[in-house]
Amino acid sequence: MRISLFLNNDLESNIALNCLLPALSSHHYNIYLSEKVGKESTIAPLRQLAFLEREFPNQHLFPQLELMSASGFLSFDQINKKYGVSVTQVSSLETCLKEISSFKPDLFISIRFGKIFKGEIITIPPLGIINLHSAILPNYKGVLGTFRAILNGDKKIGSTLHYITDSGIDTGKIIGINQQNVSPDKSVLWHIVNLYPQACEKLSTLINTIDNNETIQSIQQSGDGNYYSFPTQEEFDQLKEVKIELFNLSEYADLLEHFYSIDPIWAKEKLKNDDIFKP
Numbered sequence: 001m002r003i004s005l006f007l008n009n010d011l012e013s014n015i016a017l018n019c020l021l022p023a024l025s026s027h028h029y030n031i032y033l034s035e036k037v038g039k040e041s042t043i044a045p046l047r048q049l050a051f052l053e054r055e056f057p058n059q060h061l062f063p064q065l066e067l068m069s070a071s072g073f074l075s076f077d078q079i080n081k082k083y084g085v086s087v088t089q090v091s092s093l094e095t096c097l098k099e100i101s102s103f104k105p106d107l108f109i110s111i112r113f114g115k116i117f118k119g120e121i122i123t124i125p126p127l128g129i130i131n132l133h134s135a136i137l138p139n140y141k142g143v144l145g146t147f148r149a150i151l152n153g154d155k156k157i158g159s160t161l162h163y164i165t166d167s168g169i170d171t172g173k174i175i176g177i178n179q180q181n182v183s184p185d186k187s188v189l190w191h192i193v194n195l196y197p198q199a200c201e202k203l204s205t206l207i208n209t210i211d212n213n214e215t216i217q218s219i220q221q222s223g224d225g226n227y228y229s230f231p232t233q234e235e236f237d238q239l240k241e242v243k244i245e246l247f248n249l250s251e252y253a254d255l256l257e258h259f260y261s262i263d264p265i266w267a268k269e270k271l272k273n274d275d276i277f278k279p
Helices: 011-024 044-065 076-083 094-102 119-123 145-151 188-211 233-242 249-260 264-272
Strands: 002-008 028-034 087-090 107-111 129-133 156-164 174-181
Touching (some): 044 076, 044 188, 087 094, 145 233
Parallel strands (some): 002 107
8 A cells, every 4th residue: 555644753652653563564655754743832731731742852862863873763854865755844734735746646645734635635545544543532532631631530541543534623433442441640641641652553463454454433423522622721730630641751751761772871861950840
């Protein structure tokens, strides 16, 4: 198959891509990266979360990986060089339409992509567009569904594989839902990051199923569900009531060690010196 992957230039998308590499190895694929999801926020928790998800990996983690002999997951640039995979930064889908179409993809896979698929681009892949949404649908459409689930006191969080068939956000038919228990001693960011390895196992199986021309079962979402935009400061303050942190820098450094074999002491030193976490 020919597969176009639409990802965001952040930590979770990079982890997801690394998890998918074995399943992609027998296919032709290319990668399109959005810069971010939504607009920049002035709310401190959102700015700090964006730093850990996007800015720290691009400013520190990925450059450091390129100085090391690979023993863990690879940066986007390393994947480009090792596998000869085209990685394109996307500011607008409309301006890339000709390029996207010229690859003649059979399938689109979207993970955390920061642009909305609409119009002509939806018609390009004959096998459709599959999105990995990091929350359970239809209960948690939109952004930061894991944050919302934990804030609501849910005992389980999850991810959803679903089709994109129009410009509606997280509205397509559901292919499958993965669930995990909430760990009260772990942060929201830890829960978000750890959704992706399990979800990508299911996505890898789905890629093989599609390649074998087997039927994919999907069901219409029941009801309208709930759509959420970015949380307010007041909602971040409410998180303290459930006694779960939004993020923990020591835990974050351990995540980088786990996935990328990065020395957590190096990560902690870099994080300690950044002004964004200073009062």
